[in-house]
Amino acid sequence: MDAHQTFVIVGAGLTGAKAAETLRSEGFTGRVILIGDERDHPYERPPLSKGYLTGSAERDSAFVHAPSWYAEHDVELHLGQPVVHLDKKTRTITLGDGSTLIFDKLLLATGSEPRRLDVPGTDLAGVHHLRRLAHADRLKHTLASLGRENGHLVVAGAGWIGLEVAAAARGYGAEVTVVESAPTPLHAVLGPELGAVFTDLHAEHGVRFHFGARLTGITGQDGMVLAATTDDGQEHPAHDVLAAIGAAPRTALAEVAGLELAPGEEGGGIAVDASLRTSDPDIFAAGDVANAEHPLLGRRLRVEHWANALNGGPAAARAMLGRPVSYDRIPYFFTDQYDLGMEYSGYAAPGSYDQVVCRGDVGKRQFIAFWLREGRVLAGMNVNIWDVTEQIQQLIRSGRQVDPDALADPSVPLTSFLD
Numbered sequence: 179m180d181a182h183q184t185f186v187i188v189g190a191g192l193t194g195a196k197a198a199e200t201l202r203s204e205g206f207t208g209r210v211i212l213i214g215d216e217r218d219h220p221y222e223r224p225p226l227s228k229g230y231l232t233g234s235a236e237r238d239s240a241f242v243h244a245p246s247w248y249a250e251h252d253v254e255l256h257l258g259q260p261v262v263h264l265d266k267k268t269r270t271i272t273l274g275d276g277s278t279l280i281f282d283k284l285l286l287a288t289g290s291e292p293r294r295l296d297v298p299g300t301d302l303a304g305v306h307h308l309r310r311l312a313h314a315d316r317l318k319h320t321l322a323s324l325g326r327e328n329g330h331l332v333v334a335g336a337g338w339i340g341l342e343v344a345a346a347a348r349g350y351g352a353e354v355t356v357v358e359s360a361p362t363p364l365h366a367v368l369g370p371e372l373g374a375v376f377t378d379l380h381a382e383h384g385v386r387f388h389f390g391a392r393l394t395g396i397t398g399q400d401g402m403v404l405a406a407t408t409d410d411g412q413e414h415p416a417h418d419v420l421a422a423i424g425a426a427p428r429t430a431l432a433e434v435a436g437l438e439l440a441p442g443e444e445g446g447g448i449a450v451d452a453s454l455r456t457s458d459p460d461i462f463a464a465g466d467v468a469n470a471e472h473p474l475l476g477r478r479l480r481v482e483h484w485a486n487a488l489n490g491g492p493a494a495a496r497a498m499l500g501r502p503v504s505y506d507r508i509p510y511f512f513t514d515q516y517d518l519g520m521e522y523s524g525y526a527a528p529g530s531y532d533q534v535v536c537r538g539d540v541g542k543r544q545f546i547a548f549w550l551r552e553g554r555v556l557a558g559m560n561v562n563i564w565d566v567t568e569q570i571q572q573l574i575r576s577g578r579q580v581d582p583d584a585l586a587d588p589s590v591p592l593t594s595f596l597d
């Protein structure tokens with residue numbers, strides 16, 4: 179029966195490529211069609227603000243599979259082709275060139291896109307976003323020339339991407355100012371104390387921060403950026419500006435098709451159940467665009483994490499094949515900035531925790547931080563300490579109450595909380 183079926187995946191990012199891979203590895207013999215609007219073969223995005231941007235990794239290292247993999251696995255790959263319409267009644271999608279395809283099962287893996295700055299001057303040539311390889315190609319070139327010419331980069335937003343680019347820019351020798359409306363970097367995720375770890379790290383590397391301020395405009399001359407202004411009246415010299423103010427899920431197709439969406443205050447995205455199925459039984463969504471019922475957390479969650487693309491794509495593929503799926507991975511995220519490497523597991527929304535416990539040396543940036551509610555670990559972040567993610571995730575999954583003093587004591591093995 180499989181052989182007569184057509185499974186279509188819209189969005190040729192990590193989620194889409196991994197879903198296609200899983201359909202084949204699970205023995206699906208029908209047509210697998212993977213469609214992406216970018217021209218590059220499916221690639222992973224973390225290197226775009228890290229190894230590839232800094233110059234320590236080759237461009238090719240970002241690709242999910244070798245270009246030949248798709249034909250070898252009979253995956254019909256359409257690149258540079260936006261899907262512009264989805265009709266769920268007739269099970270039809272329309273591509274940008276007007277052609278149509280009928281599917282038996284569909285996976286929406288359309289990811290997210292950078293939010294745009296809504297201020298005057300964003301049309302100037304030196305204003306950047308970072309989502310695509312093509313953006314990284316251009317930004318890499320820009321950072322190198324800023325470094326050579328003692329130029330200034332203003333980064334709007336002290337989130338993960340803003341900070342990683344700030345670190346890369348300092349590596350090239352560019353002057354960097356980060357403008358952030360919150361009082362510390364990553365304020366919503368880490369809270370003030372741990373956000374300060376990143377302030378100190380970057381300040382030691384020569385990054386200037388301007389907290390509590392918003393960018394109100396970018397001024398230029400002859401199409402070139404000259405300065406960025408903030409709502410407190412300050413003017414920051416700039417040759418280039420990076421807008422790193424977050425991303426929005428790409429839900430346009432789902433909206434047109436009338437699929438259920440999650441409310442904006444719950445992170446938006448396409449609403450899916452724990453098997454990553456949308457409100458239509460033959461349509462699935464995974465990765466950045468999906469807002470999934472999380473069996474363990476007992477709530478809906480949309481995350482923009484590499485690991486969620488890596489694991490969510492395969493989970494959706496199994497669900498498309500009719501296998502029982504309950505996608506309950508603990509959210510996981512990582513970053514690399516200068517000599518700091520960090521992994522974050524779990525989910526601790528602002529206001530959801532009542533205690534933060536640190537184990538190790540925060541000053542030396544070698545520690546694990548735990549976010550707790552009533553003695554139960556909601557999330558853990560290991561900084562320059564490795565091979566503890568599994569234990570942290572087990573601790574979160576167990577839901578057990580732990581003694582915070584013992585948790586803070588590095589001489590008490592993490593495994594002892596799991597016995």
Ligand SMILES: Cc1cc2nc3c(=O)[nH]c(=O)nc-3n(C[C@H](O)[C@H](O)[C@H](O)COP(=O)(O)OP(=O)(O)OC[C@H]3O[C@@H](n4cnc5c(N)ncnc54)[C@H](O)[C@@H]3O)c2cc1C
Nearest residue numbers: 189191192193215223224261288289465466482483484487
């Ligand atoms: C610069 C950068 C650095 C990152 N670093 C980290 C990190 O260190 N750690 C971490 O955990 N996460 C990181 N992330 C997040 C991580 O990369 C994302 O969570 C991941 O890319 C999500 O994968 P996805 O396949 O769901 O979506 P995407 O990667 O966004 O892929 C979706 C694809 O679908 C295409 N598409 C959308 N709509 C259509 C359409 N209508 N028709 C055809 N194609 C369409 C898009 O163009 C895109 O190619 C980073 C993200 C960026 C941008």
